[in-house]
Each structure stands twice: as C-alpha cells, then as structure tokens.
Amino acid sequence: MAKHHVSATVNGDAVEFLCESEQTLLDCLRDELDLTGAKEGCSSGDCGACSVMVDGRLVCSCLVLGVEASGKSIETIEGLSDGEKLHPLQQKFLEHAALQCGICTPGFLVASKALLEKHPNPTETEIRYWLAGNLCRCTGYDKIIRAVIDAAAEMRGA
C-alpha cells in the first residue's frame, strides 16, 4: 500500500514525511525525522518516555498515529532550548542533577513544560500527580520535583 504523505510543523519548522498507516507518531519522529529524543519505553502510554506536545496538548506519541500529525504542530525535546540557550527547566535539571541515565528525561522535560504552561505555580503534590504519568527508575523523583519547583519559581520571576 502506498505510504501516506504527512505535512506538519515540528518545533516550528514545516516538515513533510511519508509514513505507513500503522506507524506511530513516535516511530515517525524517530525513524522518518531523525528526532530520537522521544523514547519508546512501553508502547502502551504508561511510561511517558515518548511525551511530546501536539497542538499544545501533552500526549504519548506512542499512542498517536503518524498520519494524525497531519496539519498539527508538534513540539519535542529537540525544540525545548532556544538555540544554545537552555530552557529554565533544562537548566534546573542540570543544576539539581535531576537525571541519571537520561532515557526518561526528555519525557519529563516535555511533561514538566506542559505543566508549567497550565499551572505556573504548582504545589509539590500537584507536580507529583502531574508527573505520575512519567516513569523514572533511577532518581526516585525527588530531584526532579526540586528542579521543577525551582524552574517554576524562576519562570514566574522572569
């Protein structure tokens, strides 16, 4: 069967790619667009490692078909920093050592950004519940929570 032609916006750039019907958005980002920052951790929407934004909404890209991205605006970890300038969340993850092996980190950063866009001043409990969709096996979450609290404060001040 012929592949589908998909036009979308990814991290602000217009992109086009061909995909099979069954390919997920995650597959398309990784295999067709060479954006490997989003990871496949479970393929069932339970770990959040594949988190991206689609038209401003946080989604697990493993549960979205590539063809569904047509005409949509996708934001991934690769678009989080402003060129060389890190996003405050990235900066705070660095300062707090809020990551270890790094495989879940892109998902946490994207999910945290989505949180702070909705709730600029979340409580620790709110952060813990929001990020409960993202699994991390290394950190025990403590430093991630600290980093998000710290980034939120900085972003409110900025």
Next chain:
Amino acid sequence: MTATGIGASVRRTEDHRFITGKGQYVDDINRPGQSYAVFVRSPHAHATLKKIDISAAEKAPGVLGIYTGDDLAADKVGGLICGWLIHSKDGSPMKAGAHPALAQGKVRYVGDHVAVVIAETLAEARDAAELVAVDYDVLAPCVDLAKAQANGQPQVHAEAPNNTVYAWHLGDKAAVDAAFAQAKHVTKIDLVNNRLIPNAMEPRAAIGEYDTGQGGFTLYTTSQNPHVARLVLSAFNGIAPENKLRVIAPDVGGGFGSKIFIYAEETVCIWAAKKVGRPVKWTADRTEAFLSDAHGRDHVTTAELAMDADGKILALRANTKANLGAYLSTFASSVPTYLYAPLLSGQYNIPAIYCEVDGVYTNTAPVDAYRGAGRPEATFVVERLVEVAARQLGTDPAEFRRKNFITSFPHETPVIMTYDTGDYDASMRKALEMADYANIGKRKAESAKQGKLRGVGFSAYIEACGIAPSKAVGSLGAGVGLWESAEVRVNPVGTVEVLTGSHSHGQGHETTFAQLVSHRLGIPIEQISIVHGDTDKVQMGMGTYGSRSGAVGMSAISKALDKVVAKATKVASRCMEVPETEVDFTDGVFSGRGTNKSMAFGEVALQAYVAHKFDSSEIEPGLKEGAFYDPKNFTFPSGVHIAEVEVDPETGVTRIDRWTAVDDFGILINPMIVEGQVHGGIAQGIGQAMLENAVYDANGQLLTASYMDYCMPRADDLPSFDVAMTTTACPSNPLGIKGCGEAGAIAAPAALINAITDAIGHENLAMPATPQTVWRAVQKAPSKMAAE
C-alpha cells in the same frame, strides 16, 4: 584542589546531551542496510518442541532469514553460560542444564526463545513471526518455589534432580546449634523476598553487524560490561575471536544488574548478522523485557536469632530456597550464595552464623542480580529478625541494635567477611536525631487521635561492595577476575582522556571520574574526557555492577594517574634542570623546590611529546599510562534508614510520612550524585516493599508483564528523602571510597516493613505491602482482635 575536584558537587557533564534529547542509546542508532529481528517465544512454561515449521513464514514479504536452535547448533554456537561455579555442601559441583540461545528440544519458561525471524522491516518481521508454526507437546510446569524440590514435581532439567541446582551452606552448624541450645530467647520468622522485574526504562536492544571486508563483527548493545560480553561471546559462544569482535555499549538507559548478563537475543543478533549479510537490529518491547530480562530476588527463608538473657545476640540461623528460574543466568548462582550469606552478620557482633541455601530451578524466567543482589535479601532477613526480636523482648529497636553493634575493627564475622572500618553508632545517632525519634510517641498519639496508625521502622544495613579481590572470588568459584583497568592519555596540549573498563549507565562516571583527574592533575574538568563502553577504544574491563566503579574503577584510574605524575615529574625535572627529588607537583604546577622555576602541567605534557629536553634513551617520549587495579578487600558501606509511616486502618493505605537515611560510603567524590544514587535505591526498595511483585500463575504465565499489571513506583507514590552522611574512609583502596549505588535498595524494604508492622501491631506482613495486604493484616492484629 580545584573547584571541580574530589568532594565538589559538580554538575554532571554528561547531562547536556540528555536534556537536549541528544543521547545516543542503542535504539537511537541505525546502521546502513539494517534489518530487524523478532523472536518467536514460547507461550508455554514447559513443553517439548515437536516441530517448528517455518515454511509459510519464509515466504512472507521481506523475510531475510529464519533460524532455530538447530541452526545455532549446526554453526556450533555455544550456549549461554553461568560464570560462577557453586559447590554443594557435599562437595559436588552445581547441577546445571544446558542453556541454548534458541531452544533445543524443550522450552522452559513463557518467553523462552524458539526462533528468530529477520526481515527488511520490523513490521514484516513481526508478521512473519506470526506465521512460524510451532508444535508443542505441553508439559506440566514447575512454578511454585516452595514445592519445586518435592518428589514428583515436573523436572526442569534432567541434570538437576528434584530441581535442585545446589544445596549450599556457609558457617559453623555445630557452633550455631550449641548457641541456640543455650539461648534464653529465640526469635523465629518466615520471610518471602518477593520476586521483582528490574525495569530499566531503556529496554534491552542490540544491533549485530558483520563487515565482510574486515571479517569482523560489531555489536551495539545495552550492556553494563561490554568487555565481559565480548569475552563470553568470543570464548564461550564462539562468535569470533576477540580481535574480530567489537562490542559497543553507548549511552545505556539504566541497568540495575539486568544488563550485566549475556542474553540470547544479543548473541543471536551478532551471529545472524553474518548469516543474513546485513546489520540485524532488535529492540525489546516492554512485555519482552518483562518476560525475558533476568528477574531479581525470589527467596523463601526461615530465620532464627538466638539471644542471651541480656539481649545480646548469640547466633543466627537461616534456611533459604532461592528461585533461579528455568536456566542459570550469567551470575545467577552467586547471588543467593556468596552475595547473600556473607552479609548475614549485618552490623552486629554475632558469634555464630549458619546458613543453608538451595538454588532451585522452576519454569520461570531466569533470576539473577538486581540492584543489591543478595544483599537486600540478607538485610531483609537480619533487620526483620532484629526488629522482631527487640519487640518481643520489649526493648527499643534502636537500643537493641546499638547494644549489638560491632564496635571495633577490623572485625571478622563467622561468615567469611572481614569488615575493615565503620562507625555504626554514629550513623544511628545521627539518624535518630534527624528523624526526631525522641518524639515518635507524641506523633503516634497524634495519629491515633485521627484514627490512624503510625509506625516507625529501622534498617541498619551493611553491604559488601567493590567486588572483589580476584584471588578471593576465584577461590569461591568465580570464572573471572574482578579487577578494573584504566588508561590515562595526556595529549600534547595537556588535555586528558581517561579510558576506563567501568561503564556508566546513569551513575555519572563522566563527571566523577573527571573530578578525580581534575583533583590530581590540577586541570579544569572541561579538559578531561572519559571514554568507556567500546572494546576497540578500551582494551579490557570488567564493567559496572555491585557498586564497584568508584572503589575499583576509580582506584585503577588513580593508579594510572600515579604513573602519569611520576613520569611528568621526570620530564619536568629535566626541563627545569632540577633533581627529580626536588620537584614538587601542586595544583597543576611542577616547581623546583627552593628555585623560582615552575612549569604548568600542560607545558610538561607538551615537552613529553616534543622530547627535545631529555634523553629519550632514558625517558620515553609521550605521556600515557595504564593500570590494572585488583581490590584488596570488599568495601563495606553501611548506614541506618528510618521509615515513618501512617496507616489508615480502614483502607490499608500506607502513607510514608518521612524517610531518613544516614549512610557511610567513605570518601565522596560528588555528594550531589551520591545523594541521587541513594534516592533511586530507596525508591526501588520502597517499590519492592509496597508496590512491585512479579506474579506467575499456576501454569507459569507471567501475570505482571506490563506497566498496567506490574506496579512501578511513580512520583505520587514516593516521599522526599532526608539523606545525610557519616564518614569512615575505606582503608583498602587509595581513594577511601566504599560505594553507594545499591544502599537504598538494600536498606529500604526492611525499614518500611518494620515501620508498617510497628503501626499495625502484626508481624506477618508480606511484600509488597499493598493496601489490601495491609488491611488484611490489620484485621489480624491483636489490638483489632481484642477490640472485636
């Protein structure tokens, strides 16, 4: 020292690539012409393979090759090995069945590897795998560990009668029996150390590649120890000689032990790359990871503690059945034996200990090392025993522990360990203060007013890390030496590359190892690169597990740095025309004592390569040194964790109110990184104690093979952690490091179960202590029974 030296909480240099999505994990790598492998796995726990019909699958679109165990056998590919030979108490060697990478004759667990299908695309490989028709003669499985050794049970391997791989023991049985005979009080408990599935967030993956021009293989793999993988694939599986086999473990997304082992999939991918003449990629999906990654723990134990009239411990006795699964994984045999029983003395002066361990086959996934590996199981036994004993004697559990702590070092335990140093009481005192233990009574009363049950639990753990002196482990049956290697290459401009046999998969080696170099050579951390995970770059290494990379890996770097400084001193002496004995090296500058002559480290490096100012018959040009470091002893990190919980007796829900950890890891290189290691370990320990459980049904089907069924700790399940350190430097290695990677996972389960049992007033509480389990236990508690 420099601002980036030992003891500084330097930001992790590896993190920039991870936070920008630029990490390079195996699944992020694609090779030109790559094909995809999918494994046909057994849906049965135990069956005879009557026939594998690949005729329909072979004709499916895109298929490049389909292989079974017969093809591996025809190519004389060796089976998977277990690298530690355990002897039973009767002196006989362990009884292990063969472990072919693709099943031959029989399948022995759900997920066992029957065939591999390699195709142009992953979708085509999956579709073709569906067409492989396997005719199974289903056999009754042996699933229940407690019954597996009984007569008449299904036999997993003919080589191991009654499914018993070994019946091993350690310690002095007669002395223990005598001590128990004299005891004034005996505490006896039955424990299950629940089975866990490691769940590194990166599933295992492999790309095998064969270069027909060079005649060499390359394997990209998710490994904690790529050199050991190369050694095994070469020497035992016979893939290729080591000089024709390159193993690359790039960024690896967590291991926790599960990526130490040499598995079937990686072995098959590298072998098949030559068969199909294309790179072969395989990435586990999460259910494959649940089914076929080596699991952890799974012990059933009865343990007893004997005490005198004053509450002094006289002896400890333990009998453990350890589930090893259907095949012996790479280090499976050592985990419930030499990584377990030698830790049964805990932090206590126990004159006599005797432990029996039966290693048992069942029709379940192989069980091997998982974070802590044997030591969490030992700590759970000791710390539950001690806590229950204190409660039975009516003694404060903290005071009971303090009364029995080892206080003088070195201390020889009755179970082959010589503890080198520690100050257990210092950790306990600090933890009691941080946890505000003095006011626990008030807080319990406050909770009671709200209808809640508050409890506090201790875990004063010890672990043996820095594994291990090669000669010692060799005498105990290890198939390899457990040294580590390092090479320090100083470039002519004074930048430094360190090649290490350790492997980082989250531990932050690129930062901490560079801190050591920065400290010793007085150069900024930006000028230092750490190279690991590639057998073409690093000559040999033993890898990262057992909290050994600081104590052993960094000691090797330290030894190589000694040689670099010694040689650079010679070069500087000739350049400055000052006798070697009068050359000082401080903060990155060589200076002639009593002169105004000095040279920066970078200048000396340049002179070493230019070689104009010394006689090269006396000093070789260049500045590059290597070292192999073999540890002199294990290291013995220790500490005290205190969990405080509040249980709602109506729902069984346990809330962790506070978690205090005071650990002694010896000298810290980067306290921020160490703290993170402690946090992660505690999270896994809490996971074991409250959430996680690998469950097989009576047919051997894994019921917990997805994140919907296996409960991983999430951000809303966990508290923040109050972590502090005490320090006694490790005397057996040059840096005084003990290791910190496993402590949390070792300490946490006992602390949490001790806290919940304190709250509910009932000792019989299984892990994981889910709300349902806790609620049921609450119904059986004496206070509840009395009220009704």
